[in-house]
Amino acid sequence: MSNPYVPYPVRIDRIAIENDARDLKTFEVAFLDAEHASAFRHTPGQFAELSILGTGECPIGIASSPTEGDSLLFTVKKTGVVTDELHRSREGRVIGVRGPLGNGFPIERMRGKHLVIVGGGFAFTTLRALIRYVLHEEHRADYGDVTVIYGARTPGELLYKAEVDEWRARDDIAAHITVDEGDEAWTGHEGFVPAVLEEVAPSGADAMMVLCGPPVMIKFTLPVVERLGFAPADTILSLEMRMKCGIGKCGRCNIGSKYVCLDGPVFTREELSKLPAEY
Amino acid sequence: MDARMLDKADLATVLERLAQTRRLIAPVEDRTGAAFASVDEVAAIRLDYRNTSLSAKEIVFPQTEPLLVFRDGAAEERIPAAPGAVLFGVRPCDARSLTMLDAVFRGGETEDPYYAARRDELTVVALTCNEPGPTCFCTSVGGSPDDGSGADVLATDLDDGLLLRAITDRGEVLLGELDAGRPAEDGEIEAARDLAARAAERMENVPVPTDAAALLATFDSDLWSDLAAGCIGCGACTYACPTCHCFDITDEQKRGTGHRVRSWDACTFPPFTLHGSGHNPRPTATARLRQRVLHKFSYCPENFGEAFCVGCGRCVVHCPSGIDIRRILARLDAVLTANSEAGGPTR
Numbered sequence: 003m004s005n006p007y008v009p010y011p012v013r014i015d016r017i018a019i020e021n022d023a024r025d026l027k028t029f030e031v032a033f034l035d036a037e038h039a040s041a042f043r044h045t046p047g048q049f050a051e052l053s054i055l056g057t058g059e060c061p062i063g064i065a066s067s068p069t070e071g072d073s074l075l076f077t078v079k080k081t082g083v084v085t086d087e088l089h090r091s092r093e094g095r096v097i098g099v100r101g102p103l104g105n106g107f108p109i110e111r112m113r114g115k116h117l118v119i120v121g122g123g124f125a126f127t128t129l130r131a132l133i134r135y136v137l138h139e140e141h142r143a144d145y146g147d148v149t150v151i152y153g154a155r156t157p158g159e160l161l162y163k164a165e166v167d168e169w170r171a172r173d174d175i176a177a178h179i180t181v182d183e184g185d186e187a188w189t190g191h192e193g194f195v196p197a198v199l200e201e202v203a204p205s206g207a208d209a210m211m212v213l214c215g216p217p218v219m220i221k222f223t224l225p226v227v228e229r230l231g232f233a234p235a236d237t238i239l240s241l242e243m244r245m246k247c248g249i250g251k252c253g254r255c256n257i258g259s260k261y262v263c264l265d266g267p268v269f270t271r272e273e274l275s276k277l278p279a280e281y
Numbered sequence: 282m283d284a285r286m287l288d289k290a291d292l293a294t295v296l297e298r299l300a301q302t303r304r305l306i307a308p309v310e311d312r313t314g315a316a317f318a319s320v321d322e323v324a325a326i327r328l329d330y331r332n333t334s335l336s337a338k339e340i341v342f343p344q345t346e347p348l349l350v351f352r353d354g355a356a357e358e359r360i361p362a363a364p365g366a367v368l369f370g371v372r373p374c375d376a377r378s379l380t381m382l383d384a385v386f387r388g389g390e391t392e393d394p395y396y397a398a399r400r401d402e403l404t405v406v407a408l409t410c411n412e413p414g415p416t417c418f419c420t421s422v423g424g425s426p427d428d429g430s431g432a433d434v435l436a437t438d439l440d441d442g443l444l445l446r447a448i449t450d451r452g453e454v455l456l457g458e459l460d461a462g463r464p465a466e467d468g469e470i471e472a473a474r475d476l477a478a479r480a481a482e483r484m485e486n487v488p489v490p491t492d493a494a495a496l497l498a499t500f501d502s503d504l505w506s507d508l509a510a511g512c513i514g515c516g517a518c519t520y521a522c523p524t525c526h527c528f529d530i531t532d533e534q535k536r537g538t539g540h541r542v543r544s545w546d547a548c549t550f551p552p553f554t555l556h557g558s559g560h561n562p563r564p565t566a567t568a569r570l571r572q573r574v575l576h577k578f579s580y581c582p583e584n585f586g587e588a589f590c591v592g593c594g595r596c597v598v599h600c601p602s603g604i605d606i607r608r609i610l611a612r613l614d615a616v617l618t619a620n621s622e623a624g625g626p627t628r
Contacts, residue, residue: 005358006391007348007530007541055351055541056534060557081557096354217560243562244554246530249391252546253527254553256572257562258497259580264389278500280562280572 006249009053009098010038014091015073022158025080026124027089028065031099032073039072042102045109046131047240047268050101051248052076052088060084061245061263064102065127067134069141074099077127077161103248104267107132107212107238116146118204118232120223122153122195122215126161128240129214133169142174149204153180153195153219157188178202196222199230206231212238224271234271241267241281257281283453284446286469287462292443295461296323296369302458303404304366306340308333317371328370328438331414332593336523337375340368341399342382342545344520348395348530349541356541360394363402367455369436374419374591376407376431378523383431384585385526395543404455406445407432411476413484416594418607421487424591427477437473444473487607488614489578489588495617496579500571504616508609509570511602516547518596518604519573524589527553548572574609 012031020026033039044050044064051059060082066075080089091097107128117136121129129152136145150169154160160179169177180191180198191198195215211232213223220239227237243255243262250264258277260266269277287295299305300323308315309325313334320326349356379400386396410417410426419425429435433452437444444465447453490496499505519525529546533539546553549569555561563569581589590606597605 005360005394007394008356008358054532055349055354055356056532056537056539058532059530085557098356242556244556246528250389251385251391251393251526251528252530253548253576254546256576256580258575259493259583278497280568 006100007247009051009059009100010035010042011096012074012099014093014095014097017091017093020077020161022156025089026077026159026161027080028075028077028161029088029091030066030073030075031097033099034096042074042099044068044074044102045106046135047107047128048102048104049128049248049267050074050076050099050103051245052078052084053098053100054084054087055098057087058084059098059100059246061103061248063128063131063240063267065130067131067138069135069138077124077130079124100248103263105265107240107268109135112210113144114146114208115236116149116204116209118149118151118209118211120151120195120199120211120213120215122219123155123159124161125214125216125240126152129212130162130165132212133175137169137172137175146208147204148175149202150175150177151180151195151198151202152177153182153198153215155182157181157185157190176202194222195219196226199223199226203230206233206236210236210238214240234275237271239269239271239274241269243267243281282447283456284444284465284470285456285459285462286439286465287443287445287459289441289443291461293323295459296320296326299367299459302365304363305369306366307369308371317368326370328408328436328443331412332372332374332417332595334595334598335521336378336593336595337368337371338378338382338523338526340366341379341396341403342386342526342528345542345544346395347540348543350539351534351541352538354537358394360398363399365404366399366402367404367406369406370408371405371432372593373407373409373426373428373430373432373435374417374424374593375523376405377419377424377428378591378593379405379431381524381581381585381587381589381591382526388585404434404451405432406434406436406452406455409435409437409473409477410480411438413480414594416597416607417484417592418487418594419592420481420484421489421607421610422588422590422592425477426480426484427473435473437476439469439472439476442469444469446470446473485607487592487610489610490614490617491582491588492617493579493582495621496575496613499613499616500575502616504612505571506567508574508612509567509604512549512566512570512604513602514549514551514566514569515601516549517599517601518606519547519549520545521595521599523591523593523595524577525573548576570604574606574613578610578613
């Protein structure tokens, strides 16, 4: 049996600075051992523990879709001890990855449904994985209309800019990008995510809603989601929680009887309604 | 199953012999009264103790242990080698707690290899209780002074003799190895049962709420700030508790060489759930104490089918603020009973 605490060694092949504040970087990592690459089979919405020996570990959502090959993408905000050290890394550095962890988005249950994917800020990372998965030529026909609403505070804080521009040019996805506050160069939409969602008004019929963002965005978006007719069982959220083991042993990330690392991080609103509001 | 009667005068010799082939872990006298230790000197073992100050969980789940050792960027796992250990003379409450730790560390999709390596090699001899301690309440939470859960052999102190009853195959193997004493008589087994029954009668009967969902429904009740009043978040209850199993993982490094270490943690510590963003989903002592109680009495019953409390009473002894889990349970039970009679929600 393999030891769940031993990380797979991976090499950082590419580092992209994502935002003007330079505190969000995307790390593309490749497994040193091909066997590890084939053992690591993830679903959009899952996460991994990024591991730097001597510094520690932190749980980060996987920003790449399994359809993108064996490399993995992680978009990391510089926040604490481990993420600071990651941000100091250069390309070529070997770090560790433990995972994939968590349940991921219910891609099977989403089949045949229209998808409305709403994201705010840097919570957009696992939504990127989902969008890339759904847009893949082998999967696109399995899903109905795909509507994306993505907001950031400023244009400089938008993640994956080139890719998002590509989506806007495609006709098999409707991508609505908004910023709270534009600058001189910004010609796109200005406004908060809930307002844009209300304006775009995708129907909740035969549709599922995936919602990831800061608590304040979630709070003001949920009433709109309800008005549009998305049932609690079809409204999907992804939670964050402080974690250590990632395998349901260390007792740190529970909400009621559920562990975010095992039973989550993806929950439906219906599931969350049965849990204490302790997240 | 085999039951043997061992003359107490022979016990030292028998254990001496055992210690030559097995790692013998037993209660020995220390400044706290008694504590489990690897025994080289059999004479140090004392079986006249009420209970150890700290539980036996550290035998299978040490307070701190290296998970990985790393040097120059390469990590190596450190699975403990614990061949053939015998935990001799642990109280039945602590033996039972091992079944709960088993459920956490061995259950689910992923087994914890560190725990498994220690547990696989452990034979547990539980010493039944003739005299309960002042904070014991095992009978209120599904245990008893001669409960065999988690044990391989039940030992009972019958004044001049030690009755040893094998209750698992592993226990049978151990008794075979000891190869001592004589077959026990029915009357001696009967006497051991009587002693345990009398000990059970002397224990306080604590009303323990068993409806996991009803307990969860108290989540937003004001009652919790009352129950948690005085909690200073020291974590003593969690360290002393035989079923508390939360841990932290940290890295320690010196000049390119280091360890990834697992150590006990406590849900009553404020940083336990503190996010990198500064957000803390359990920002108050009340929320943290509520977590500890509901984890044991609502979430664990939901996930593992039983409350994670063996009634050892250590948390009562160690709390510097006098918080008493027995009073908390009794109060919750009273509130739930009143509510169910009134048919109303928990307030």
